[in-house]
Amino acid sequence: MQIQLPINPRPRGARRKSIAEIERSRDEGKSRVSHGYVKSFDDTKLFYSLEGSGPPLVFCYGLVCSSLHWTYQVDHFRSGYQAVWFDYRGHHNSETPKDLKSLTLQNMARDLGILLDELGIREAVFLGHSMGVNTVLEFYRQQPGRVKGMILANGTAKPPLETLFRNNAFQAGFKLLKKLHEKSPELVQLFWKLQKGNPIARSIVALGGFNPHLTAPEDIELYVDQVADMDPSILIHLIENYDAYDATAWLHTIAIPTLILAGEQDNVIPLEQQELLHQLIPASRLEVIRHGSHCPQMDLPELVNLKIETFLKEVGYERTQSDQGNLQSDQCEASKP
Numbered sequence: 001m002q003i004q005l006p007i008n009p010r011p012r013g014a015r016r017k018s019i020a021e022i023e024r025s026r027d028e029g030k031s032r033v034s035h036g037y038v039k040s041f042d043d044t045k046l047f048y049s050l051e052g053s054g055p056p057l058v059f060c061y062g063l064v065c066s067s068l069h070w071t072y073q074v075d076h077f078r079s080g081y082q083a084v085w086f087d088y089r090g091h092h093n094s095e096t097p098k099d100l101k102s103l104t105l106q107n108m109a110r111d112l113g114i115l116l117d118e119l120g121i122r123e124a125v126f127l128g129h130s131m132g133v134n135t136v137l138e139f140y141r142q143q144p145g146r147v148k149g150m151i152l153a154n155g156t157a158k159p160p161l162e163t164l165f166r167n168n169a170f171q172a173g174f175k176l177l178k179k180l181h182e183k184s185p186e187l188v189q190l191f192w193k194l195q196k197g198n199p200i201a202r203s204i205v206a207l208g209g210f211n212p213h214l215t216a217p218e219d220i221e222l223y224v225d226q227v228a229d230m231d232p233s234i235l236i237h238l239i240e241n242y243d244a245y246d247a248t249a250w251l252h253t254i255a256i257p258t259l260i261l262a263g264e265q266d267n268v269i270p271l272e273q274q275e276l277l278h279q280l281i282p283a284s285r286l287e288v289i290r291h292g293s294h295c296p297q298m299d300l301p302e303l304v305n306l307k308i309e310t311f312l313k314e315v316g317y318e319r320t321q322s323d324q325g326n327l328q329s330d331q332c333e334a335s336k337p
Helices: 019-025 067-077 105-119 131-142 169-183 185-197 199-209 217-228 232-242 271-280 301-314 321-335
Strands: 033-039 045-051 056-060 082-086 124-129 147-153 258-263 284-289
Touching: 033 105, 045 105, 056 067, 056 105, 056 131, 067 082, 067 124, 067 217, 067 301, 082 105, 105 131, 124 131, 131 147, 131 232, 147 301, 169 185, 169 232, 185 217, 185 232, 199 217, 258 271, 258 301, 271 284, 284 301
Parallel strands: 056 082, 056 124, 124 147, 147 258, 258 284
Antiparallel strands: 033 045, 045 082
């Protein structure tokens, strides 16, 4: 039986592209795209995507997020690198596991290892955003020899609900949500779905997770819709595991180059948590994105792309030679008034 693949699995984002990006995107032969599925250890079918060719960059998104959160980086780096991303178990194009208790960071990192084995990728640079930071850290803990470098954006090594929005009120809120779901999952799911067209929900998400003055409104709306389309039980099981995850005891053992990105105005995971990551990871550098929110890679993608590009050059993980002409063209275009 032939497997039906999604036609457009990665949202391209609403932000207008530069002239150089438009010109480059016309030549799709230089940015090959392929999709597929791989079965994990428990037979859960996981969707993955490969875009471009060159040294692999593996992108991991956050809690009930999607590839939308890295879309401007994938668009930029797929010319000269192989951009690899996958949907976590229970997310979007991947299957929901039969046992929801398998929704753990440890298993998502294990899924990632199985995917890389399937693709024949021995080592790569890994990029994680928000909970994706923990996915990358856990993958490093499991298979450190496969990680050439890490780029950790707006994450925390400590249980997130302790400091979410700089207070611990969400711990009580999560317990209430869990109890309500246990008593009436159908009612919680109905309420969840209703947020898809709720302007108040959109405003709260925009102000809490993004810089609404910088991120395209269409991207924020798409994100809210994606979250509303998910089963809230997936969020509940993941948060329970995520909030029990604490990597602070072993971060000092990390011995690879690490770039830590932080939004100056992150209202979700405060800047102090990225500063702690920097203090605990020996070979790390912290870059604070001014005016950046919890999603600086969507607020200011060109700046974040430059920070990532600089880091990759510094650690000797550069684009393929065939793309150097395109990169120089982009730099010349960016320098024009």
